[in-house]
Amino acid sequence: MSFLSAITDLLKPAAPPDPAVAAALDRVIGMVDPLVRAAPRLDKHLLGAVEHALGYCQGLVAALPGPIQINRQAFGSDALVHALFATANDIDDMLGRSQAVRDFLEKPECWRSDCFCAMLAARRQQKKHFGMAQQGNIIRADVPQEVLFFSGQTLIEPCCDLDMTRSRLQARALESLLQTFNAHVETLRRERQGLRADLSAEHAQLAAWQHSHPMAEHEQHTRHLVELDMQLRRDDEALMPENLVELLADFLRHPESALSLTPVSIRIDRLGVVHDANADDDAQTISFPELSSRDRRQHLATLVRVSRDEARAAVEKSRNNQQRYIII
Numbered sequence: 001m002s003f004l005s006a007i008t009d010l011l012k013p014a015a016p017p018d019p020a021v022a023a024a025l026d027r028v029i030g031m032v033d034p035l036v037r038a039a040p041r042l043d044k045h046l047l048g049a050v051e052h053a054l055g056y057c058q059g060l061v062a063a064l065p066g067p068i069q070i071n072r073q074a075f076g077s078d079a080l081v082h083a084l085f086a087t088a089n090d091i092d093d094m095l096g097r098s099q100a101v102r103d104f105l106e107k108p109e110c111w112r113s114d115c116f117c118a119m120l121a122a123r124r125q126q127k128k129h130f131g132m133a134q135q136g137n138i139i140r141a142d143v144p145q146e147v148l149f150f151s152g153q154t155l156i157e158p159c160c161d162l163d164m165t166r167s168r169l170q171a172r173a174l175e176s177l178l179q180t181f182n183a184h185v186e187t188l189r190r191e192r193q194g195l196r197a198d199l200s201a202e203h204a205q206l207a208a209w210q211h212s213h214p215m216a217e218h219e220q221h222t223r224h225l226v227e228l229d230m231q232l233r234r235d236d237e238a239l240m241p242e243n244l245v246e247l248l249a250d251f252l253r254h255p256e257s258a259l260s261l262t263p264v265s266i267r268i269d270r271l272g273v274v275h276d277a278n279a280d281d282d283a284q285t286i287s288f289p290e291l292s293s294r295d296r297r298q299h300l301a302t303l304v305r306v307s308r309d310e311a312r313a314a315v316e317k318s319r320n321n322q323q324r325y326i327i328i
Contacts, residue, residue, distance in 0.1 A: 021047070024054045024174060028252075031178040033185045036248055039241035046245070049252035056255045057173035061166050063261055063289065066303030067117050071310060079284040083268060084122060084150050084300075094153045095311045096318025104158040105312055115307050117165045118158040121299040122150040124264075124290065126274065146274040148266060150300065158306070165303070173259060180258040180294040181251050188239055261289040261301070 025043055028050050039045070068074065074081040075088040085091050095101055100118070104110055126149075130142050157172065159165040237243060251258070267275040267283045275283035291301040 018051075021051045021054060025050045027171070027174065028178060031175065031182070032248065033182050033244070035185065035239060035241055036244045037241075039245040042245060046249055046252070049249040053174060053177060053252040053255050054170070057170045057177075057259075060173055060259065060261060061169045064119065064169075064301055064303050065288065067162065067305040068302060070120065070304045070306050079268075080286045080288060080302075082270065083148060083272060083286055084120075084153065086149065090153075092310075092314040092317065094155070095306065095314035098155050100155050100158055101306075101311050102315055105308070105315060109160060110308060113160040114309065115305050116158045116160050116311070117162045117303060117305050118155040119165070119169055119301060120153065120155055120304045121291065121301050122153040123297065124300055125149050125151055147272045148268050148274055149272055152299075155304070155306075162303070176293050177252065177255050177258055181248055183294065185239070185244065192239065258294055260292050262292065262298070264288055264290050264300075 025047060028046060029037065029042060036042070068078065068081065070081060070091060072088040072091065075085060075091060076082070085094075104116065110116065126146055128144065128146050130144055157165050157168040159168065238247070265277075265285055265287045267277055267279070267285045269275060269281075269283045273283075275281055277285075288300050288302055290298040292298050
């Protein structure tokens with residue numbers, strides 16, 4: 001390639017980004033803290049980082065298992081579904097109280113298929129107690145056991161089209177990253193406000209003590225004033241728009257610190273009692289990923305498939321129970 005050709009290539013306008021990346025970039029810019037939006041050429045600074053974060057979110061959603069059937073039949077035949085719910089009736093209770101399911105069933109799109117997909121999230125709980133177990137030919141009632149169960153079962157982004165469900169989950173994952181970053185900026189802003197208040201109070205206290213306290217105490221307060229002032233300068237620097245943009249770009253290039261999936265495998269019996277991984281017994285191994293997001297709590301996450309008619313019946317049953325409660 002000649003020198004002239006190389007110069008010509010450098011002067012060519014950059015190719016437009018992929019439409020999905022461009023849409024994600026628009027969402028990011030629309031969601032970031034106003035301090036970040038004040039930075040010049042924000043789209044150029046964030047394009048590569050947003051492309052990386054979007055790819056990460058797509059990979060995260062693609063790694064979700066399923067969809068698995070969630071119904072009474074699956075409760076009896078699928079070890080994971082059996083572990084997720086204490087009884088088969090709890091499946092109906094989850095469907096009936098889900099606002100996401102209610103909203104979905106009120107949309108015309110729910111009639112496109114006789115079933116819909118969604119992401120199911122639930123909190124894993126494990127507690128220790130003494131229970132009954134067979135040891136040899138003896139059944140003992142005081143055997144230490146650990147029991148696995150789940151709580152807070154929630155359905156997210158119900159949709160008849162599985163690909164659309166995945167696409168919406170990818171968007172929510174990206175939004176979760178932005179909310180995490182915005183929370184960090186808000187923490188910095190509150191810290192700066194607190195430092196300003198502390199600095200003002202220290203100045204007032206030092207002025208009041210100048211003639212009534214020993215010099216050693218004056219020096220101690222002076223050192224504290226210097227420390228507060230240095231910390232305030234650091235926070236002011238961190239909250240400059242150009243520095244926030246760099247911080248956001250770095251955050252989006254390393255999203256695993258705020259959003260990740262961790263594989264989990266546990267051997268349990270039909271009562272939820274946890275068994276040793278190498279034990280030769282009738283326990284079954286259930287495997288699932290746990291999602292760690294911005295609130296740092298971990299949730300089992302899997303794609304599920306639900307019958308529309310069963311969901312409508314569960315919602316109607318829940319509404320009837322609420323009406324009876326109100327009448328009583």
